[in-house]
Amino acid sequence: MPAEIYHHTLANGMTLLAERMEHVGSAALNFLVPAGCVYDPPDRPGVASILSDLIIRGAGERDSRELMLALDNLGLDRDESVGSMHTRFWGATLARSLPAGLEIYADILRRPHLPDDEMDAVKALALQDLQSIEDEPRQKVLIELRRRHYPPPLGQDRRGTREGIESTTAGDVRHFYQRLFGPAGTILSVAGNIEWEPLRDQVERLFGDWQGGDEPELKLGPQPPGQEHITKETTQTQIGIAYPSVPVGDPDYYAAQGAVNVLSGGMSARLFTEVREKRGLCYAVWASYQTFKDRASVLCYAGTTNERAQETLDVTLGELKRLKEGIAPEEVERVQAGLKSSLIMQQESTSARAGSLASDWYYLGRVRSFDEIEAEINTLSPEKIVGHLHRCPPQDFTIVTLGPKPLKLNDE
Amino acid sequence: MPAEIYHHTLANGMTLLAERMEHVGSAALNFLVPAGCVYDPPDRPGVASILSDLIIRGAGERDSRELMLALDNLGLDRDESVGSMHTRFWGATLARSLPAGLEIYADILRRPHLPDDEMDAVKALALQDLQSIEDEPRQKVLIELRRRHYPPPLGQDRRGTREGIESTTAGDVRHFYQRLFGPAGTILSVAGNIEWEPLRDQVERLFGDWQGGDEPELKLGPQPPGQEHITKETTQTQIGIAYPSVPVGDPDYYAAQGAVNVLSGGMSARLFTEVREKRGLCYAVWASYQTFKDRASVLCYAGTTNERAQETLDVTLGELKRLKEGIAPEEVERVQAGLKSSLIMQQESTSARAGSLASDWYYLGRVRSFDEIEAEINTLSPEKIVGHLHRCPPQDFTIVTLGPKPLKLNDE
Numbered sequence: 115m116p117a118e119i120y121h122h123t124l125a126n127g128m129t130l131l132a133e134r135m136e137h138v139g140s141a142a143l144n145f146l147v148p149a150g151c152v153y154d155p156p157d158r159p160g161v162a163s164i165l166s167d168l169i170i171r172g173a174g175e176r177d178s179r180e181l182m183l184a185l186d187n188l189g190l191d192r193d194e195s196v197g198s199m200h201t202r203f204w205g206a207t208l209a210r211s212l213p214a215g216l217e218i219y220a221d222i223l224r225r226p227h228l229p230d231d232e233m234d235a236v237k238a239l240a241l242q243d244l245q246s247i248e249d250e251p252r253q254k255v256l257i258e259l260r261r262r263h264y265p266p267p268l269g270q271d272r273r274g275t276r277e278g279i280e281s282t283t284a285g286d287v288r289h290f291y292q293r294l295f296g297p298a299g300t301i302l303s304v305a306g307n308i309e310w311e312p313l314r315d316q317v318e319r320l321f322g323d324w325q326g327g328d329e330p331e332l333k334l335g336p337q338p339p340g341q342e343h344i345t346k347e348t349t350q351t352q353i354g355i356a357y358p359s360v361p362v363g364d365p366d367y368y369a370a371q372g373a374v375n376v377l378s379g380g381m382s383a384r385l386f387t388e389v390r391e392k393r394g395l396c397y398a399v400w401a402s403y404q405t406f407k408d409r410a411s412v413l414c415y416a417g418t419t420n421e422r423a424q425e426t427l428d429v430t431l432g433e434l435k436r437l438k439e440g441i442a443p444e445e446v447e448r449v450q451a452g453l454k455s456s457l458i459m460q461q462e463s464t465s466a467r468a469g470s471l472a473s474d475w476y477y478l479g480r481v482r483s484f485d486e487i488e489a490e491i492n493t494l495s496p497e498k499i500v501g502h503l504h505r506c507p508p509q510d511f512t513i514v515t516l517g518p519k520p521l522k523l524n525d526e
Numbered sequence: 527m528p529a530e531i532y533h534h535t536l537a538n539g540m541t542l543l544a545e546r547m548e549h550v551g552s553a554a555l556n557f558l559v560p561a562g563c564v565y566d567p568p569d570r571p572g573v574a575s576i577l578s579d580l581i582i583r584g585a586g587e588r589d590s591r592e593l594m595l596a597l598d599n600l601g602l603d604r605d606e607s608v609g610s611m612h613t614r615f616w617g618a619t620l621a622r623s624l625p626a627g628l629e630i631y632a633d634i635l636r637r638p639h640l641p642d643d644e645m646d647a648v649k650a651l652a653l654q655d656l657q658s659i660e661d662e663p664r665q666k667v668l669i670e671l672r673r674r675h676y677p678p679p680l681g682q683d684r685r686g687t688r689e690g691i692e693s694t695t696a697g698d699v700r701h702f703y704q705r706l707f708g709p710a711g712t713i714l715s716v717a718g719n720i721e722w723e724p725l726r727d728q729v730e731r732l733f734g735d736w737q738g739g740d741e742p743e744l745k746l747g748p749q750p751p752g753q754e755h756i757t758k759e760t761t762q763t764q765i766g767i768a769y770p771s772v773p774v775g776d777p778d779y780y781a782a783q784g785a786v787n788v789l790s791g792g793m794s795a796r797l798f799t800e801v802r803e804k805r806g807l808c809y810a811v812w813a814s815y816q817t818f819k820d821r822a823s824v825l826c827y828a829g830t831t832n833e834r835a836q837e838t839l840d841v842t843l844g845e846l847k848r849l850k851e852g853i854a855p856e857e858v859e860r861v862q863a864g865l866k867s868s869l870i871m872q873q874e875s876t877s878a879r880a881g882s883l884a885s886d887w888y889y890l891g892r893v894r895s896f897d898e899i900e901a902e903i904n905t906l907s908p909e910k911i912v913g914h915l916h917r918c919p920p921q922d923f924t925i926v927t928l929g930p931k932p933l934k935l936n937d938e
Contacts, residue, residue, distance in 0.1 A: 140867075185794075242808065350661050394648065397655050
């Protein structure tokens with residue numbers, strides 16, 4: 115699986131990454147701009163999300179309507195999303211339409227109109243997005259879990275607060291844009307049937323003279339208390355559990371991934387088997403890994419009937435604690451098979467590859483090769499994973515529950 | 527884009543379809559078994575879903591645990607799901623693991639244990655799945671919309687009813703399995719880096735002597751009334767609207783797809799522009815096409831605040847009715863660009879291709895080529911779409927709303 119991967123740093127600090135996949139007809143692009151919701155001003159939570167909607171309502175020579183039509187006319191499947199650290203612009207289309215797409219994105223990132231007269235509609239949508247969480251208890255418990263698990267603003271949710279959205283002016287949005295949109299820290303990754311040299315030249319022409327925007331700094335507040343119950347008359351109880359892990363780039367990173375996959379990922383994984391299959395305790399149960407540059411966590415979720423909620427919590431916590439007592443070779447073989455298979459499948463998707471290029475660069479400052487990742491998966495063993503779990507055992511749990519009645523946390 | 531597509535009908539009536547994609551490392555398989563939830567016995571709604579869970583709890587020589595481990599050990603990304611007409615088994619993994627995967631699926635489809643002693647856990651999970659809808663108002667409105675829009679059992683939901691699940695015995699599940707699982711009407715499709723002849727020989731060996739299961743017949747009940755409000759103290763009002771369209775295979779099929787894409791699909795589409803962008807009325811609004819063999823519909827959804835619900839419903843219905851008054855050439859160009867781009871992207875995914883092969887065969891009895899679909903997209907024009915809308919105008923709306931207060935249906 116020889117990959118043609120290219121890298122170019124512009125003089126202004128912006129990064130361009132590309133992977134040529136010559137047997138496909140499509141191409142995907144992915145911009146990471148360091149304008150995530152952790153940079154929302156403390157009195158304006160929600161500004162990053164408002165900007166991510168307003169920014170495509172007209173840019174360069176095109177008004178809002180013309181811009182949306184121009185994007186749609188390229189057959190772009192696309193999305194703008196706000197994460198903790200970045201605002202992400204993703205698009206995929208025919209490889210031959212990629213250059214025209216890049217021209218439009220250069221307008222969006224560098225010359226957005228951010229029109230005053232669209233602010234009311236954008237704020238109304240942001241408020242509805244925020245309000246809809248109240249009807250989605252699963253979302254709500256996971257949002258609250260992250261908010262309690264990390265020191266602020268790391269656990270902040272992109273949707274902001276009612277007060278933050280209502281008090282935001284077009285001026286606030288422009289200020290946020292000016293402060294955070296710039297070449298420093300911005301990564302553009304492209305994967306698909308592309309030619310490197312014309313791509314690099316085009317990106318130099320479109321972004322080479324972009325100035326401004328230092329990479330922002332972040333000051334963390336104190337760790338919030340780690341337990342919460344949200345009382346709500348729901349028919350199911352939602353359970354969220356988080357505990358610390360090691361970030362990407364840590365020597366234990368692959369062992370940590372292995373541990374999460376022993377718990378969750380496949381039907382023979384422990385949480386699925388012990389909580390769901392054997393006991394029928396809950397319909398959905400999973401664990402997943404989430405990383406920042408300097409810290410990471412495992413987030414677990416279970417949704418169950420109110421009657422079975424206490425037992426579900428107890429059994430789930432029991433499985434988390436039991437993990438470091440030992441892992442069978444067959445469990446590791448299963449995890450290896452799953453990781454290798456998804457590695458191959460990611461190689462076949464232009465969108466997955468564009469995403470991986472950018473993410474590797476952000477976390478590691480380099481792009482991992484297929485061979486490197488496969489070799490790391492091959493070195494996984496029960497000893498290696500258990501060793502990691504002794505250095506970094508599941509403990510110090512943040513627990514958020516939502517339902518009619520609080521649950522007992524037996525051993526805290 | 528020359529595709530190598532193969533077809534073989536076994537003597538017992540089972541269909542095998544395959545597409546060779548030589549530049550990928552993965553392969554996907556897709557079984558459609560004519561055992562959808564429309565075949566649930568009237569006093570046992572939910573049996574198809576219970577079977578889809580029980581059927582993987584042991585098969586052939588393997589007990590439940592061994593079976594799940596064997597599947598996971600192949601690195602299979604997989605899913606079993608129950609639709610209206612079919613139970614679907616989908617899996618994707620490395621191409622070299624496909625033959626081993628097929629051996630296991632032959633056990634699951636032909637020699638499942640359907641163990642008595644797992645029924646309690648399976649029923650508990652089915653009840654939780656059913657109950658969780660009460661906390662998910664968006665799901666609930668869409669389920670109720672389909673139930674009201676089609677004559678029963680076509681609009682039936684896979685989750686069944688509490689009474690149906692509670693009264694189901696292992697004997698009922700076995701009877702449902704015996705009645706519906708068989709070669710007649712079953713389609714296996716495979717796409718990826720496969721060799722046709724060994725695949726065909728293996729499938730003949732695994733399924734050639736499978737007997738039983740006539741393709742079931744369906745008797746439809748009377749059309750339910752088309753309006754309903756579900757009163758619930760939610761913070762948002764959910765709106766579902768459905769109206770008749772033409773099924774796959776109809777001469778107007780591509781024009782009907784074009785019409786839905788003028789409404790929804792891309793940010794310059796009408797519903798998104800008129801309801802969401804201009805007025806900020808609702809956070810989510812979309813229309814999608816759903817087909818059976820002999821009938822089809824357009825299903826629309828909008829979720830909005832209670833205050834804006836009436837205006838959202840009025841504006842959405844207005845857009846649906848206005849559609850046949852005319853469509854601009856630029857709207858059709860946008861739709862064509864989007865359809866062509868997703869056509870190309872589907873060609874690059876083994877899972878999407880396996881799904882399309884089976885779906886084409888079920889609806890049309892043949893597999894459409896890339897060139898055929900592209901040519902049909904190229905013939906779309908304002909005249910063609912408007913002509914279809916005059917023959918089959920958006921009208922006879924089924925409308926289901928959910929929220930604290932009923933809405934006025936001004937013009938019914």
